[in-house]
Structures are given as structure tokens and as C-alpha cells.
Amino acid sequence: MKNEVTLRQFRYFIAAATTGQFSSAAVQEHVSQSAITGAVQNLEKQLKTRLFIRLPHGVMLTPEGQAFLHHARHVMDAVNDAMRHASLLPQTAQGTFRLAATYAVLGYFLPDLLSRFKRSYPGVEIDLVDMDRPELESALKAGTIDLGVGLLSNIENVDRIPHRLLVRSRRRVWVGANHPLASETVASLKQIARYPYILLTVDDADTAAMRHWGKGPKPEIAMRTSSLEAVRGLVAHGFGVTVLSDLVYRPWSLEGKKIVAVPISDPVEPMDVGLLWPQDAPSNALVDVFRQFLIDACEQV
16 A cells, blocks of 8 residues: 655655755754655655755755645645634635735745635735835835835834734855855855855845945955846856845756755845834734734744
């Protein structure tokens, strides 16, 4: 008889995929490393395919592993939503609220969460608005939006705005598969500064990048672009390196070339994604249920 696939195996696989190391996944899940290894090997055996490529500094998903991660997350999200549903408003809730989001959040964080929310609350309409950080801050101050989701780490004096942290995403250095740093277990900021730097300019990423080096020697900017996919392609083809968060990391460029993310040994501030709302905003049941949905969903990641 075939071994049954368990939710625990899915959870351990997702932990390994998101941390990039079996040892880190074991720490996150409070189990032994052999438990993570066993779960992954069992899944690979049943799927008859490799899910990970073993590297000197950890593991990387294969294309099949990347596809399986997508399905595994949907399974775990569905289970978590089902378990949480009784504590939320009934599915018959109806109405509209206005939600603003910045570039990285809108492209890489919100879509799946919005889909999950709409499955549970088909009668709730979300008026979604794309804003950059200054626009988002102005809209919150004016009260023209009900909720915002943005990068808390890029907002000066964020404590003056009501907010809630949702996700803290570590930053790593991205390099092409044949880059000298690709074989390193970790890289220092001093090492990274020796190589041409690809600077992402959208969502205050350029300002955040320069903060990593403080008053020390900064890398030479080889190219600037507001396109994250362009950054991936340039890094993958060996034009330079970049430091960005795991939230937007993907192991492949659009052309199918591999990108390696290497941990940084120096302290580098993470990218914080969070909810923001207007000061003294009146109570709104729909806004409250969506806010709680995001909080609960992100606590389970």
C-alpha cells in the first residue's frame, strides 16, 4: 500500500522551500533535520521527481519543486481558511471597501491572499488602488482609503500611523548561477560591494539598498531599473548583483536562467510588510474582517 501524504509533510516541504535550508526549516518547525529530510524524500519518492537541488549553502527548488510549492501552499491555505472561517463574518457579508497597495505588495504579496478572501466572501467588493509610498501616506492622512498595505520599513516615523506588521522578509544577495558568490555559504557587504550592482528603483528599493552599507564603501551602480523582472534578468545573465528580499525572490529569470540567493553575514534590515489605516477611522465591519483575515493568514505562514 502506498504511503499517504500528510499535511505535516506539506508543511515541512514549504518550510524547506521558503528558508532554503533543511536545518533552518527544522528550527522553524521545532523538529529534527532528519524529519524535514524524511518528509521531502517521501514526497519525492511518491511524486517520482526531485523537488530540490542540493547546493553548498542549502537547497534550491527544481522547476518541478516550484510547481509543487504552488500547489502545496494552496492546500495548506485552504485548510487554514477552513479552520478559521467560523470566527469570521458569515459568507453572506456584502459591501465595498477601498484598499491601497504599493508595487511590491501588489505584485508579490496580495494576489493570492485576495483570491482566498474572495472565495470566502464573494459578496464583498474590494476597490483596489495602486499607490506609491508618498501617495499611500497622503491617502491615509486624508482618510480617502480604508486600508493600506505597504512596506513599513520604508516609512519614516511609522509609529505616527496606525499599523500592524504582517510579514518580515529577510534580504539576501542575488547572483547568477556562475557568479563567484554563488558558491559561498554567506557573503559580507564588503564582498558584495566589490561587484557591479543592479539597483531596483521602485518602491524605495534604491534608498533601502544604500542604507545597508551605511557610511562604509558602497557598491558601484552598474544599472538602474524600475522593473523587478529586468533586475532578475540582468543578475541571471551576470551583469551584476543585487540585495532584495525573499518576498520577491524567484529562482529563475523570465529566460529560465538560474538566480542564487546567498545569505548576508552582516546585519541587514529586513523588509517589513504591514497594514496601515487612517487615524481615528470609524469602525467598519468589512474592513475589520479583511484586516483580521490578513493577520491570521500571515501568522500561519
